[in-house]
Amino acid sequence: MFKNILVPVDGSEQSIKSAKVAVELAVKHEGKVHLLHTIRPSEYTFTGIDIIHIIEKSAAEIIQNVSAQIKEAAEAGNVEITSEIVLGNPASIIIERSKQGYDSIVIANRGLSGITEIMLGSVSNVVSHHAHCPVLLLR
Ligand SMILES: Nc1ncnc2c1ncn2[C@@H]1O[C@H](COP(=O)(O)OP(=O)(O)OP(=O)(O)O)[C@@H](O)[C@H]1O
Numbered sequence: 001m002f003k004n005i006l007v008p009v010d011g012s013e014q015s016i017k018s019a020k021v022a023v024e025l026a027v028k029h030e031g032k033v034h035l036l037h038t039i040r041p042s043e044y045t046f047t048g049i050d051i052i053h054i055i056e057k058s059a060a061e062i063i064q065n066v067s068a069q070i071k072e073a074a075e076a077g078n079v080e081i082t083s084e085i086v087l088g089n090p091a092s093i094i095i096e097r098s099k100q101g102y103d104s105i106v107i108a109n110r111g112l113s114g115i116t117e118i119m120l121g122s123v124s125n126v127v128s129h130h131a132h133c134p135v136l137l138l139r
C-alpha cells in the first residue's frame with residue numbers, strides 16, 4: 001500500500017506533515033513519494049503575465065520548501081521523491097491522478113485556510129470520498 005505514494009501539497013504545515021509521514025511509510029515499505037501541487041485556474045483569471053509568473057514562482061517555492069523538509073529522511077531511507085505542478089481544480093486533479101497507479105494518497109484533513117471548526121477541508125473532503133485508491137487521512 002505504500003510503494004507508490006501520492007502527497008498533494010498546498011504549502012501548509014499540515015501538508016508538510018503529510019509529506020513527512022509519507023516518507024516514513026515509504027522508508028519502511030521501500031516505496032517512493034510523488035508531491036503534487038495544484039494551481040487553481042481562478043488564480044489565473046484576469047491576471048497579466050507578471051502575475052502568472054508570481055503564481056508559478058510561488059508554486060515552485062511550495063514544492064521546494066516541502067522537498068527541502070523531507071530531503072534528509074528521504075535520502076537516508078533511499079526514497080525517491082518526484083514532484084509536479086498542475087493547473088486545475090485541486091480535488092479533480094488529485095482524483096484523476098489516483099487512477100494512475102498510486103497505491104495510496106496521504107493527505108491532511110486541513111490545509112492553508114486553517115479553519116479548525118470544520119472537520120474536513122474542501123480538498124480533503126472530496127479526495128476522501130472519491131479517490132480511486134486508499135487514502136490515509138491525517139488529523
Ligand atoms: N492546491 C492544492 N494542491 C495540492 N494539494 C492541496 C491543494 N489544496 C489543498 N491540498 C491538500 O489538501 C489538504 C487539505 O486542504 P483543504 O484545502 O481540504 O483544507 P483547507 O485549506 O483547510 O480548507 P479550504 O476548503 O477552505 O481550502 C492540504 O493539507 C493539502 O495536502
Ligand SMILES: [Mg+2]
Pocket residue numbers: 010111112113121122123
Ligand atoms: Mg485549502
